[in-house]
Amino acid sequence: KAGVTQTPRYLIKTRGQQVTLSCSPISGHRSVSWYQQTPGQGLQFLFEYFSETQRNKGNFPGRFSGRQFSNSRSEMNVSTLELGDSALYLCASSPSGDYGYTFGSGTRLTVV
């Protein structure tokens, strides 16, 4: 059974650019969540999608957006990148909210 796949694994972008990260959940999982992880802030919730609908949203600026497709694959977009956006972005999938989440290996974004 394939795990959660995130692409790309590493990314270097310049301040002001935008970036799109991709997440392919485990087959059959309809819930996909995105997190930002930094050494000082821990795991910060970005948003959660369930069956193509954003079900929850964290306290991040509007520069952070996402979407989920009919096959449950999800993308996260960050526009007008700032230095502070440098972090590990993790995607996690679950059959629904009452089950544990399986995390992908993450995309490490560096903004220079």
Add this chain to the structure above:
Amino acid sequence: QQPVQSPQAVILREGEDAVINCSSSKALYSVHWYRQKHGEAPVFLMILLKGGEQKGHDKISASFNEKKQQSSLYLTASQLSYSGTYFCGTGGSNYQLIWGAGTKLIIKP
């Protein structure tokens, strides 16, 4: 509000027991426990749901006190492989998880 985990860090000898606590100021619907090793993604350990029973497998178990809005993770006869940072995630009825800051566990031979 972020749940409070305690202790922040703990160092044990192999074979010793550990307890990690997670407290929330909000009513909880669920508590998730994950372990993250350095450079790796968090790995799901267990989920406790409101009204559910204490869970456990092998030498790792957890409890959920709904009235006190607390959960505890019990690690018995710790092994070197238990080293890592343990996170609790607390969930409301909307399935959104809020994560604790983590407890770093170091197991020494």
